[in-house]
Amino acid sequence: MKTSFHMMYSQKEVENRIRELAAQISSDYQNVTEDDPLLALCTLRGAVFFFTDLVRALSVPCEVDFLKVHSYTEGTRPVGAPVFDLGEDIVLKNRHVLIVEDIIDTGATMDAMLDLFRMKDPADIRICSLLDKPDRRLPKYQDTIHADYLGFKIPDQFVIGWGLDYDGKYRLLKDIMYLEFHKD
Numbered sequence: 001m002k003t004s005f006h007m008m009y010s011q012k013e014v015e016n017r018i019r020e021l022a023a024q025i026s027s028d029y030q031n032v033t034e035d036d037p038l039l040a041l042c043t044l045r046g047a048v049f050f051f052t053d054l055v056r057a058l059s060v061p062c063e064v065d066f067l068k069v070h071s072y073t074e075g076t077r078p079v080g081a082p083v084f085d086l087g088e089d090i091v092l093k094n095r096h097v098l099i100v101e102d103i104i105d106t107g108a109t110m111d112a113m114l115d116l117f118r119m120k121d122p123a124d125i126r127i128c129s130l131l132d133k134p135d136r137r138l139p140k141y142q143d144t145i146h147a148d149y150l151g152f153k154i155p156d157q158f159v160i161g162w163g164l165d166y167d168g169k170y171r172l173l174k175d176i177m178y179l180e181f182h183k184d
């Protein structure tokens with residue numbers, strides 16, 4: 001199958017949006033302190049570049065940690081439930097948790113992650129996602145899964161770049177682009 005690439009958001013547009021998100025998050029978390037800092041959790045691997053830019057632009061005390069999320073895919077579509085690898089167990093009890101994701105699509109990954117994290121008794125959990133495809137959300141997640149902080153709402157296109165891959169490739173693209181698949 002032939003693929004073509006199309007620009008969706010340029011590097012500059014993404015950088016500007018990340019600065020705005022960081023300002024909004026910093027303003028909303030004025031109550032966190034050095035003794036009770038925000039805990040920003042990066043979902044690897046897709047969110048890694050978004051995450052590092054975002055947390056470095058925050059002006060409130062913040063700790064960082066990482067978890068690996070794997071969804072098995074066929075082409076561009078996930079198959080089966082996502083698998084989480086929390087490394088050495090991350091302690092969330094009484095923490096102000098901010099999950100940082102690359103993209104929310106059907107909502108299944110975020111729903112499973114929230115279930116897992118809520119069992120760990122955090123003080124509160126919010127979600128920051130670079131991208132959201134609301135048209136793809138499964139009906140059962142329509143009311144429950146949304147980003148508290150969102151970079152861009154996008155149409156139902158398969159996107160790459162800024163950490164997002166297609167078969168392991170294109171993560172390092174500096175712009176966010178979408179792929180078009182042509183039957184030949």
Ligand code: 5GP
Pocket residue numbers: 046071078102103104105106107108109110157158159160164165166
């Ligand atoms: P979910 O359907 O569970 O909300 O999303 C699962 C995962 O599918 C996302 O975290 C992301 O890794 C992947 N995904 C969904 N849409 C896209 C996309 O347009 N591009 C890429 N590269 N990955 C996507």
Ligand code: MG
Pocket residue numbers: 043046047069101102103
């Ligand atoms: Mg992801």
